[in-house]
Amino acid sequence: MQIETHNVLWLDATQRVSIKDLVDLSGLVEEEVCELVFAGALVPSDYNQSPWTFSGDCVLTVRKASRLRDDLELDSHALALTLQLLEQVRALEAEVARLRAQQSAVAR
């Protein structure tokens, strides 16, 4: 059986995506994406530059927003708050992982 091999796209700060990309990939509408920006849950690369562009990892944020909106039936305010709290949890977990990595295995 012939198995197709495909190249991947990075979803990180090395990539730039437009607001249309975020809409197309998430199922959110443009107004919802803008609300996330105004609420601080989504940060454009340069807030003052029009049109906005975003780093590639924002694709993950808007997809998460779409899932939470649909699955937990959240309104825009609750959605923005939830995303911000989840980002805080992610940052804290990354910090814990970093400190664990730096510790000697014996000390842990």
Add this chain to the structure above:
Amino acid sequence: MKYKDYYAILGVERTATDDEIKKAYRNLARKYHPDVSRDPDGEEKFKDAAEAYKTLKDAEKRAAYDRLGKHPSGEEFKPSQDWGDQFKTQFGDGASSFDGVDLSDLFASFSRGRSAHNAAGGMGGPRGNTSRPIPGEDYDVTTQITLEEAYGGTLVGLNLSVPTYDAQGQMKRETRTLEARIPKGATDGQRLRLRGQGSKGINGGRDGDVYLNIALRPHPLYRVDGYDLYIDLPLAPWEAALGTTVVVPTLAGRVNLKVAPAINSGQQLRLGKRGLPKPGDGEGDLFAVVKIAMPAELSEREQALFKELAEASTFNPRSQLFNEVSHAN
């Protein structure tokens, strides 16, 4: 298809009201939603709860589900011809037409013509009568790779259960196998996208994507922090005191590392650009964390030498402790 007891999944009676069903779903969603839950089985539990809720919150689907009768969970069954005649789905034309279909596909097909919305990461892709574009289904897949694979890049195999449609528009699920080329530079938690490799869009809708979540397998030697690596470097007490040159294994091979005299446990020695490669350009660093190791047993000669050292040395490693206590008092 396998029977799923949607009421049992939500933990409600078959006579539950719409409000009770909604409340039960919301409780489970808060507990097991994959974006908020740390439960390793949370995603599967949430998928089951969401599938159950999607059917039971809709009066027509709930009536159709109830008419399937009650079966033990997991039992193979097929809807009767009468059921197929009464409830119009895209399936049901002929005895074998429910083959390759699961319960969620069956009830998702009720949606045709009612909504073209199929959210990214949704539960299924109904092929509707509508001519509105319907995007293909996205897939979120976690794949584990070794540190060595992350360092050099690798290929990972993926098996996806994708909906396919025959000439009559009837849907079946098939396993699609593909390979993703993971370039060097992927690290733990890295997210990658395979554009257009999810299920096919309908009526001109975009093809779905595959989102890969990279998880690094634990390594016996190295701990990972982003693109930096940490390794324990055991030193004998006399090596820590006098300094030495030791051989350190790196992902690119062994290197010599010079250790300065009077080094302490916990100090980190940086080997620049010996960590994981970064996407595009550059590399992380490798840090050797000093760990002073004592022999399990000392020979008589070693004991004598340590005693001689103890008598000759004026070093008190605990002097700071007593200074701090006297200041506090």
